[in-house]
Amino acid sequence: MGKRPHVVIIGAGFGGVAAAKKLAKKNVDVTIIDRTNYHLFQPLLYQVSTSVLSTDDISYPIRAMFRDYKNVELFMAKAQEIDGKRKVVITNHGEVAYDYLIVAAGATNNFFGMENVEKYAYGMKSIPEALHIRNHVLHMFERANKQIDNEEVRRKMLTFICVGGGPTGVEEAGAIAELVAIQRKEYPNLNFDEVSIKLIEGTDKVLPMMPPKLIKHTIDVLESKGVEVMLNTQVADCDADGLYLKDGRYIPSRTVIWAAGVKANKVASTIGTECDRAGRVVVEPTLQVPGYPEIFAIGDNAHFMTESGRPLATVAPVAMQEAWCAVENILSLINGSSSLKKFEYVDHGAMATIGRCQAVVNWGFLKIGGFVAWVIWMFLHLLRLEGAHADITVGTKWFWNFVSGTRLGRIITNIKLEDEDENMDAAKA
Amino acid sequence: MGKRPHVVIIGAGFGGVAAAKKLAKKNVDVTIIDRTNYHLFQPLLYQVSTSVLSTDDISYPIRAMFRDYKNVELFMAKAQEIDGKRKVVITNHGEVAYDYLIVAAGATNNFFGMENVEKYAYGMKSIPEALHIRNHVLHMFERANKQIDNEEVRRKMLTFICVGGGPTGVEEAGAIAELVAIQRKEYPNLNFDEVSIKLIEGTDKVLPMMPPKLIKHTIDVLESKGVEVMLNTQVADCDADGLYLKDGRYIPSRTVIWAAGVKANKVASTIGTECDRAGRVVVEPTLQVPGYPEIFAIGDNAHFMTESGRPLATVAPVAMQEAWCAVENILSLINGSSSLKKFEYVDHGAMATIGRCQAVVNWGFLKIGGFVAWVIWMFLHLLRLEGAHADITVGTKWFWNFVSGTRLGRIITNIKLEDEDENMDAAKA
Numbered sequence: 001m002g003k004r005p006h007v008v009i010i011g012a013g014f015g016g017v018a019a020a021k022k023l024a025k026k027n028v029d030v031t032i033i034d035r036t037n038y039h040l041f042q043p044l045l046y047q048v049s050t051s052v053l054s055t056d057d058i059s060y061p062i063r064a065m066f067r068d069y070k071n072v073e074l075f076m077a078k079a080q081e082i083d084g085k086r087k088v089v090i091t092n093h094g095e096v097a098y099d100y101l102i103v104a105a106g107a108t109n110n111f112f113g114m115e116n117v118e119k120y121a122y123g124m125k126s127i128p129e130a131l132h133i134r135n136h137v138l139h140m141f142e143r144a145n146k147q148i149d150n151e152e153v154r155r156k157m158l159t160f161i162c163v164g165g166g167p168t169g170v171e172e173a174g175a176i177a178e179l180v181a182i183q184r185k186e187y188p189n190l191n192f193d194e195v196s197i198k199l200i201e202g203t204d205k206v207l208p209m210m211p212p213k214l215i216k217h218t219i220d221v222l223e224s225k226g227v228e229v230m231l232n233t234q235v236a237d238c239d240a241d242g243l244y245l246k247d248g249r250y251i252p253s254r255t256v257i258w259a260a261g262v263k264a265n266k267v268a269s270t271i272g273t274e275c276d277r278a279g280r281v282v283v284e285p286t287l288q289v290p291g292y293p294e295i296f297a298i299g300d301n302a303h304f305m306t307e308s309g310r311p312l313a314t315v316a317p318v319a320m321q322e323a324w325c326a327v328e329n330i331l332s333l334i335n336g337s338s339s340l341k342k343f344e345y346v347d348h349g350a351m352a353t354i355g356r357c358q359a360v361v362n363w364g365f366l367k368i369g370g371f372v373a374w375v376i377w378m379f380l381h382l383l384r385l386e387g388a389h390a391d392i393t394v395g396t397k398w399f400w401n402f403v404s405g406t407r408l409g410r411i412i413t414n415i416k417l418e419d420e421d422e423n424m425d426a427a428k429a
Numbered sequence: 430m431g432k433r434p435h436v437v438i439i440g441a442g443f444g445g446v447a448a449a450k451k452l453a454k455k456n457v458d459v460t461i462i463d464r465t466n467y468h469l470f471q472p473l474l475y476q477v478s479t480s481v482l483s484t485d486d487i488s489y490p491i492r493a494m495f496r497d498y499k500n501v502e503l504f505m506a507k508a509q510e511i512d513g514k515r516k517v518v519i520t521n522h523g524e525v526a527y528d529y530l531i532v533a534a535g536a537t538n539n540f541f542g543m544e545n546v547e548k549y550a551y552g553m554k555s556i557p558e559a560l561h562i563r564n565h566v567l568h569m570f571e572r573a574n575k576q577i578d579n580e581e582v583r584r585k586m587l588t589f590i591c592v593g594g595g596p597t598g599v600e601e602a603g604a605i606a607e608l609v610a611i612q613r614k615e616y617p618n619l620n621f622d623e624v625s626i627k628l629i630e631g632t633d634k635v636l637p638m639m640p641p642k643l644i645k646h647t648i649d650v651l652e653s654k655g656v657e658v659m660l661n662t663q664v665a666d667c668d669a670d671g672l673y674l675k676d677g678r679y680i681p682s683r684t685v686i687w688a689a690g691v692k693a694n695k696v697a698s699t700i701g702t703e704c705d706r707a708g709r710v711v712v713e714p715t716l717q718v719p720g721y722p723e724i725f726a727i728g729d730n731a732h733f734m735t736e737s738g739r740p741l742a743t744v745a746p747v748a749m750q751e752a753w754c755a756v757e758n759i760l761s762l763i764n765g766s767s768s769l770k771k772f773e774y775v776d777h778g779a780m781a782t783i784g785r786c787q788a789v790v791n792w793g794f795l796k797i798g799g800f801v802a803w804v805i806w807m808f809l810h811l812l813r814l815e816g817a818h819a820d821i822t823v824g825t826k827w828f829w830n831f832v833s834g835t836r837l838g839r840i841i842t843n844i845k846l847e848d849e850d851e852n853m854d855a856a857k858a
Contacts, residue, residue, distance in 0.1 A: 063615035
């Protein structure tokens with residue numbers, strides 16, 4: 001590797017990749033540590049889980065991304081611990097030494113200590129999780145179709161619950177509603193009045209980053225698609241056959257999708273400095289970890305306090321802007337400068353899709369919902385996807401989905417497990 | 430379902446789907462029994478295993494195929510036994526009664542009783558198997574890249590063996606060679622002289638259905654791509670670290686892909702009539718199973734003797750033509766006719782691809798190898814793929830592959846297993 005400064009980046013999400021792209025053109029050696037060999041475009045993961053897109057459409061090989069930059073290497077491994085004293089990252093494939101470290105390891109599901117929810121509900125933060133949801137939901141229709149004499153079991157199989165009213169929960173519920181509309185045409189012997197889709201949210205609103213008008217629009221659209229929106233509803237517990245609510249109700253269901261919270265990858269907390277309740281490292285205004293000037297935490301791994309007294313949200317634009325700031329500060333340190341840049345987030349707004357022809361956009365003065373918002377959403381997501389190739393295949397699939405009203409990704413790939421073990425939850429493992 | 434004759438088809442491969450499409454327009458009820466919910470375009474499975482195409486590109490939902498025909502239903506289950514006396518198919522989800530039965534359950538890997546080969550070699554007959562090969566081969570590069578001080582282990586990881594010189598083995602070996610050429614650009618620290626690709630064939634030639642000129646062309650092309658073609662070479666045994674040959678040699682390798690033989694799905698033999706060594710039912714000239722005039726066996730499940738004294742090959746065109754004949758005969762039986770059609774196969778020739786810009790085509794007078802053959806191969810495969818949507822996405826991916834020289838399907842999806850269990854063979858289960 002030579003004697004250039006070695007910058008190690010944990011995580012190839014939006015933050016890690018943004019940092020690596022900036023560093024690729026500089027006089028440093030870069031090692032990206034990631035459990036996977038690809039960058040995942042998480043905002044479209046719900047479309048993999050609902051049979052619209054394929055794994056490969058939203059995953060881009062990390063090495064392909066940097067094939068023209070010989071100073072960027074991938075080390076495919078699970079980062080387990082950061083030893084800030086010895087300046088090494090400990091992984092399941094040995095240690096990686098660093099001069100500078102960017103902790104961008106992302107987040108995982110937060111079940112808030114509810115063990116049964118963790119066991120029975122489906123998280124949706126990774127490709128394997130999205131495929132499990134896809135396989136499971138499609139299985140439910142095939143299984144229900146065979147339960148000719150048992151309405152109770154059929155209804156349980158045809159009840160789909162999304163927990164969490166943020167963008168992920170809203171998008172997933174809307175996409176399941178559309179999937180159901182497509183399935184309806186292909187199961188002549190199933191009574192689709194038995195299908196139920198519920199979106200459960202603990203607070204009094206969905207999409208809290210949106211203005212009231214667009215929140216109302218979102219709920220109206222979801223309800224028109226057949227989604228029951230249950231606000232002010234808290235989850236108490238879960239079992240293989242349904243969900244317990246804090247108000248004492250029980251909803252029989254084989255499918256609980258958990259989009260109610262995330263927590264930082266636990267490697268961030270191994271530095272040993274102060275973390276918030278979600279495991280995010282409390283960082284200095286320069287994004288440095290207190291006491292470790294060569295370690296920067298960004299994105300889902302950073303707790304960055306704003307002037308309003310609330311930490312920044314864990315969204316892709318924050319992670320990317322933090323990445324650029326961290327890289328600038330690392331280059332300053334390498335050049336011997338002691339005046340580092342303080343991070344300032346520029347908020348460009350938010351958007352979410354609710355389904356075919358329906359999205360909401362909140363950009364400063366532009367606050368719209370409906371078809372135009374959906375076109376903007378599609379256009380921007382295509383622009384942000386990695387690689388022209390994905391633009392074409394994803395664009396083609398969306399167009400085909402739109403004109404033909406079908407989803408050709410309805411492929412059940414885990415038949416082996418299902419066959420061998422009639423307990424379907426084995427497929428979750 | 431009413432009182433129309435009930436035709437049950439076991440298997441949604443080329444034969445089963447061809448039969449169902451003919452029957453969909455007739456006054457019968459049709460039930461397709463399949464373990465999966467999709468029709469798999471098997472000729473392109475090797476492209477999934479080598480990171481060119483996605484699962485969804487070559488899999489088409491069976492229900493979507495018949496959404497306009499309400500007389501065709503899918504029963505997603507594993508057919509375990511045929512009880513010809515009671516006229517029922519016994520599945521893992523209960524029994525399905527039939528008036529007429531078409532056995533088109535396809536084939537699985539034939540390891541010829543070699544238990545270790547079955548345990549350690551990778552079959553390639555299904556989507557999960559193709560994805561295992563993809564994940565495993567990609568892992569080998571990441572693993573070898575970390576073996577900085579151990580050339581022996583690196584070489585073992587970078588030796589890829591395909592067994593079987595038929596179209597599958599030839600296509601897989603060629604596609605792996607091209608994958609290696611792409612990987613070469615992205616692993617600056619790996620020495621690609623340590624990579625070895627071997628195609629092992631027990632007889633004295635590859636692609637036996639081709640004329641000598643094209644066989645020689647195939648071997649020349651494979652060798653120019655870096656594939657070592659080993660003819661007259663028989664496999665004796667296998668373990669986790671390599672392959673034993675009958676001549677006493679041992680080839681260290683972590684990757685043995687088995688394309689040396691298939692046998693019929695065992696459900697065919699449960700009828701209890703005479704089968705050949707590969708488990709195919711010896712059928713009458715009408716494709717009926719002797720003693721069971723209402724059961725027809727086709728494709729990989731039928732042993733159909735020709736005038737030349739050799740049974741028909743187990744290829745898609747045979748299965749489809751047999752399907753049409755079986756349907757015609759079933760409709761004759763329904764109409765009370767006693768004169769059934771005797772099956773006659775019309776051979777349209779064969780083709781195989783060896784890699785980018787290289788294929789061989791053997792159609793009567795047209796016997797060519799090279800670029801034109803490759804264009805014909807691509808065009809015909811796009812035509813034969815199910816659905817215009819797949820034509821567009823597959824065509825786009827091939828075009829992109831061609832112009833950019835990269836494969837964006839190089840996504841390792843089984844990281845969880847790999848992390849938890851350092852014994853990589855656990856990932857095979």
